[in-house]
Amino acid sequence: MNRPGSGARPGAAERARSLWGQHGGHRPSDDQDDGARNDGGQAGQRQGGQRQGGQYRGGRRQRGEPLVVPRARFDSYYGRPVIKPPVWQSPDVPGYLFLGGLAGASSVLAGFAQLTGNHELARVAKPAAAGAIGLSAVALVRDLGRPERFLNMMRVFKVTSPMSVGSWLLASYGPCAGAAAACAVTGRLPRAGALATIGAAALGPGIATYTAALLSDTAVPAWHDAHREMPYLFAGSAASAAGGLSMLAVRPEHAGQAVRFAVLGAAVELTAKSLLLRRLGPIAEPYQSGRPGKLMETAEVLTAAGLAGAVLAGGRSRAATVISGAALVAASALTRFGVFEAGFASAKDPKYTVGPQRERLRRRASS
Amino acid sequence: MSVDPATRAGYAEHPPRMGFFTDTSVCIGCKACEVACKEWNMVPEDGIALSGMSYDNTVGLGASTWRHVAFIEQIERPGDPVVTDSEEKPVQFDGSRWLMASNVCKHCTHSACLDVCPTGALMRTEFGTVVVQSDVCNGCGYCIPACPFGVIDRREGDGRAWKCTLCYDRLGVGLEPACAKACPTQSIQFGPVDELRERAQQRVGQLQEAGVAGAQLYLEDPEDGIGGGGAFFLLLDQPEVYGLPPDPVVTTRDLPRMWRHVGIAAAALVAGGLASCLGGHRRSGS
Numbered sequence: 001m002n003r004p005g006s007g008a009r010p011g012a013a014e015r016a017r018s019l020w021g022q023h024g025g026h027r028p029s030d031d032q033d034d035g036a037r038n039d040g041g042q043a044g045q046r047q048g049g050q051r052q053g054g055q056y057r058g059g060r061r062q063r064g065e066p067l068v069v070p071r072a073r074f075d076s077y078y079g080r081p082v083i084k085p086p087v088w089q090s091p092d093v094p095g096y097l098f099l100g101g102l103a104g105a106s107s108v109l110a111g112f113a114q115l116t117g118n119h120e121l122a123r124v125a126k127p128a129a130a131g132a133i134g135l136s137a138v139a140l141v142r143d144l145g146r147p148e149r150f151l152n153m154m155r156v157f158k159v160t161s162p163m164s165v166g167s168w169l170l171a172s173y174g175p176c177a178g179a180a181a182a183c184a185v186t187g188r189l190p191r192a193g194a195l196a197t198i199g200a201a202a203l204g205p206g207i208a209t210y211t212a213a214l215l216s217d218t219a220v221p222a223w224h225d226a227h228r229e230m231p232y233l234f235a236g237s238a239a240s241a242a243g244g245l246s247m248l249a250v251r252p253e254h255a256g257q258a259v260r261f262a263v264l265g266a267a268v269e270l271t272a273k274s275l276l277l278r279r280l281g282p283i284a285e286p287y288q289s290g291r292p293g294k295l296m297e298t299a300e301v302l303t304a305a306g307l308a309g310a311v312l313a314g315g316r317s318r319a320a321t322v323i324s325g326a327a328l329v330a331a332s333a334l335t336r337f338g339v340f341e342a343g344f345a346s347a348k349d350p351k352y353t354v355g356p357q358r359e360r361l362r363r364r365a366s367s
Numbered sequence: 368m369s370v371d372p373a374t375r376a377g378y379a380e381h382p383p384r385m386g387f388f389t390d391t392s393v394c395i396g397c398k399a400c401e402v403a404c405k406e407w408n409m410v411p412e413d414g415i416a417l418s419g420m421s422y423d424n425t426v427g428l429g430a431s432t433w434r435h436v437a438f439i440e441q442i443e444r445p446g447d448p449v450v451t452d453s454e455e456k457p458v459q460f461d462g463s464r465w466l467m468a469s470n471v472c473k474h475c476t477h478s479a480c481l482d483v484c485p486t487g488a489l490m491r492t493e494f495g496t497v498v499v500q501s502d503v504c505n506g507c508g509y510c511i512p513a514c515p516f517g518v519i520d521r522r523e524g525d526g527r528a529w530k531c532t533l534c535y536d537r538l539g540v541g542l543e544p545a546c547a548k549a550c551p552t553q554s555i556q557f558g559p560v561d562e563l564r565e566r567a568q569q570r571v572g573q574l575q576e577a578g579v580a581g582a583q584l585y586l587e588d589p590e591d592g593i594g595g596g597g598a599f600f601l602l603l604d605q606p607e608v609y610g611l612p613p614d615p616v617v618t619t620r621d622l623p624r625m626w627r628h629v630g631i632a633a634a635a636l637v638a639g640g641l642a643s644c645l646g647g648h649r650r651s652g653s
Contacts, residue, residue: 077437077610078420080427084517087508108636112644145506145526149486152505156487159626160619163509164485201640205633212632213625217483217618218512224618227625231632239639260643268635347512354607357614 076350083219085347092139094340097211098333099139101238102245103132104208107177109242109261111201114194120254122197123184124246129200130181133174133207140170162213169210173203208238215343221353222286222346223339229276233335236272239265241332244306247325252315259314259321262328266307269335273300283352286345287338295338302331372476372597376491384495385538386597387547387555388563389469390570391609392582394554396422396467400434403549407534408433411522421465427610428470430522433531434546437609439466468602468609469555471546472497472518472531473586476594477617480510480519480530488528495560495597496533504528515593515615533597560597571601579603585611592616 076082110125141150153167176199183193212234216227223230243262247255273296277284287296309324346352373381404410413431418424421438428435441464474496481489481497488504491497499510499519506526510519519530534544542548547557556563567587574582581603586596592615606613 075605075608077427077439077608078418080610082517082607082610082612083515084429084511084520086512087521105636105640108640109643112640116644118644143508145508145521145528146504149505152486152488152503153507155503156485158482158485158487160482160622161485161509162622162625163483163507167485205636206629208636209629209632213622213629216625217622218509219479219515219615219618220512223512224621227621228628231625231628232635235632235636235639239636243643256646257644260646261640264639264643268639343512350607350610353612357612358607361614 076354079350081348082350082353083347085344086218086220087145088340089143090337090340092143094337095333096136096139096143097215097234097336097340098237098241099132099136100211101208101234101332101336102241102329103129103136103177104173104204104206105235105238105242105261105265106132106245107173107180107197107200107204107207108239109246109258110180111197111204113257114197116257118254118257121246121250121258124249125242125258126177126181126184126197126200128242128245129177129204133170133177137170137174162210162217166207166210166214169203169206173200173207176200176203205235209235215339218343219353220343220347221283221356222280223343225280225283225356226276226339229272229279230339232268233272233276233339236265236268236270237332237335240269240303240306240328241265243310244325244328244332247310247314247321248329252318252321255321256315258325259310262325263307263310263314266303266310266328266331269303269332270300270307273335283346283356286342286349286352290345292338292341292345295334295341299331299334299338302327302334306331372491372495372594373493378493381493381495383559383561384597385533385558386474386496386560386563386599387471387533387544387557388567388587388599388601389471390554390556390567390601391466391468392554392570392574392579392601392603393552394436394467394469395552396436396438396465397551398425398436399549399551400469400546400555401425401432401436403545404434404531405431407537407545408532410529428472428516428518428520428530430520430525430529433471433529435470437466437468437470439468439604439608441466441604441608464603466603466608468600469546469550470609470611471598472533473516473593473599474531474533474597475617476589476597477620478593479513479515479617479619482617482619482622483509483513485509492535492538494533494535494538496535496538497597498532498535499528499530501527501529513618515612515617563599567599567601574601581605586615592620 106125106129110122113121113125141147144150157168158164176196179196180193180200183189209231212230215223216230218224240262243258243265246258247262250258277287286292306324306327309320313320314324315321371384410431418426421440423438425432425435478497485507486503486505488500489497489510490500504527506521508521510528519528522529537544543557547555564587567584571582571584583602585602585606586599589595602609
């Protein structure tokens with residue numbers, strides 16, 4: 001048999017120890033990768049220093065020579081991903097996750113501010129919601145492969161598709177948020193404005209949280225497996241951003257409600273994030289390493305700082321309120337980008353797909 | 368047995384569910400299936416390069432690759448069957464074997480791509496297969512990360528999602544799909560899924576009896592996480608060796624729970640807003 005670039009023959013001991021045999025071969029390009037791809041995350045178990053040696057040599061090696069292919073905890077097809085990573089672009093889609101949350105929660109805040117007579121806060125939160133959702137719509141249409149067909153989203157309504165549910169939510173929420181903002185800014189049609197405000201406040205929570213189902217309802221391990229905590233993480237992050245943004249523009253004496261909303265949101269965001277990471281176990285790794293790890297970590301620091309600032313000085317000192325608000329808004333954005341990128345990282349490495357499924361099969365077999 | 372997918376999709380009368388049984392034990396890696404598929408379906412070229420992955424320069428399924436032949440060079444392992452020739456003498460394999468397998472869309476009984484498609488571009492045919500309507504697809508890309516097998520993808524420069532149609536056009540006029548037609552070893556078998564399942568059971572039994580320990584059926588079980596594939600396989604090693612997920616589950620199985628959590632979180636957001644605003648808005652005042 002012709003064996004182009006075949007792996008070398010391992011010694012008997014190595015063969016016996018190897019769980020399911022070796023990879024058939026390795027793409028040369030994998031060698032430049034981060035090392036975690038081919039070996040089931042056990043980078044430390046690579047047979048150090050031997051990888052460049054004879055791995056791609058066509059020639060026959062002597063029996064008993066050291067193992068030159070990495071010992072795998074699971075096999076993969078040349079380290080290639082099992083699932084396809086999403087084609088969604090950054091910053092459009094993670095930007096939308098952030099802006100949608102900001103808009104939805106701002107509408108909630110605007111609604112309650114109006115009900116309690118805090119018109120100053122409502123006048124800030126309503127345009128914030130409208131602006132954020134307007135930008136969102138642009139980002140979403142831009143991300144389509146066929147933007148001119150965006151109206152096809154309205155062909156059907158499918159509860160099995162969070163994107164379909166989201167499209168209908170956006171189509172009903174967007175006009176409400178826009179009308180509420182227009183009436184608030186121009187001062188015209190106050191009764192219609194109040195109605196639109198209530199409509200936006202009713203639909204806003206859906207806009208802010210459905211995106212968690214949007215991400216989770218995929219085969220992407222870091223997203224799918226986080227489906228229990230992600231809605232709370234997104235709700236908290238949205239409230240934190242909405243409260244934070246209003247803290248930037250509302251005079252301290254009127255900012256109390258925004259501060260409390262932001263504080264509650266930030267607390268939920270921090271709690272949900274830590275629960276998520278704890279429960280995910282090995283699948284939490286993409287959230288904690290590499291670029292997404294840095295994003296999530298920075299977000300956490302900013303959330304904590306913003307939370308502390310808002311609790312201690314929010315609504316008292318103008319400067320402290322503004323700085324805390326800005327930190328919370330930035331943290332919310334970073335969280336969304338972090339979650340988004342963690343999903344990509346988990347999709348690109350087959351160990352996150354194969355590992356848990358193998359584990360599941362093993363548990364099922366033993367029970 | 369699970370419900371017939373075409374019946375579930377609302378077809379009152381429909382032909383039997385059609386599918387593939389790909390018996391990789393007789394695949395010779397000729398790639399006739401890849402070529403026939405591209406030719407018949409007029410799928411554009413998608414890169415000509417040497418991958419360094421044995422004889423596989425196709426690399427994987429995608430928007431413009433609907434059949435993909437995997438090549439796996441393996442080193443002989445302890446416990447592998449001793450294969451004998453006609454005179455009962457053990458055949459020497461030089462300690463290695465070369466696995467080949469033609470991969471394709473699984474046309475799942477429970478299809479995540481179809482479930483999550485927001486435009487209805489992905490649909491179930493009367494044959495129980497799953498097809499993208501290219502005149503409807505707006506390229507939202509949701510089906511791509513939803514597929515547990517990484518089958519469907521968006522085509523560069525076209526913007527829409529594409530995948531195997533199980534030659535819907537050929538089936539409509541009573542022909543078999545191009546890949547099955549071209550396969551010279553009957554590694555790709557086309558027919559009614561019920562019939563293929565029986566044939567697959569027979570074949571795997573044959574191989575196991577002959578001592579081929581790794582022989583196993585993949586996705587033929589209607590009770591698995593995708594309700595069984597309309598296209599299923601006989602493999603000679605674990606699925607992940609071929610780049611297939613060992614225990615795929617349709618992501619929408621957990622969707623009711625996801626919606627429940629989303630609902631609670633949305634309600635919590637309202638409660639948070641209420642709690643924040645109840646205390647009034649003036650620090651000194653109320």
